[in-house]
Amino acid sequence: xxxxxxxxxxxxxxxxxxxxxxxxxxxxxxxxxxxxxxxxxxxxxxxxxxxxxxxxxxxxxxxxxxxxxxxxxxxxxxxxxxxxxxxxxxxxxxxxxxxxxxxxxxxxxxxxxxxx
Numbered sequence: 001x002x003x004x005x006x007x008x009x010x011x012x013x014x015x016x017x018x019x020x021x022x023x024x025x026x027x028x029x030x031x032x033x034x035x036x037x038x039x040x041x042x043x044x045x046x047x048x049x050x051x052x053x054x055x056x057x058x059x060x061x062x063x064x065x066x067x068x069x070x071x072x073x074x075x076x077x078x079x080x081x082x083x084x085x086x087x088x089x090x091x092x093x094x095x096x097x098x099x100x101x102x103x104x105x106x107x108x109x110x111x112x113x114x115x116x
Contacts, residue, residue: 009040010042010107011040013030013044014048015049019052019053028063035064036071041074042074046077047080047081050081053087076098
């Protein structure tokens with residue numbers, strides 16, 4: 001299953017093991033709920049525990065990005081393994097998503113943005 005950590009205004013979603021056709025409906029619901037939640041300005045999907053992602057999983061992430069853009073929210077990925085990074089590069093989605101090394105690097109950038 002997935003883990004949802006809410007730190008308003010940032011929500012971190014951590015899918016576990018597989019992000020595929022079997023799990024993406026639940027992950028998609030969590031992403032949509034997080035994006036629509038009042039007070040949330042950013043959703044970060046931490047892929048550190050994901051071992052495998054297929055086209056359905058990629059589409060769940062793309063759908064989340066589209067929804068976030070429509071609502072004026074930020075949608076980013078972090079902790080991307082080399083295998084998943086290769087899939088993102090082959091599909092050219094690495095150019096679409098904002099990708100961070102980990103949650104701390106995302107939060108560090110956001111704290112700098114808030115200070116300006």
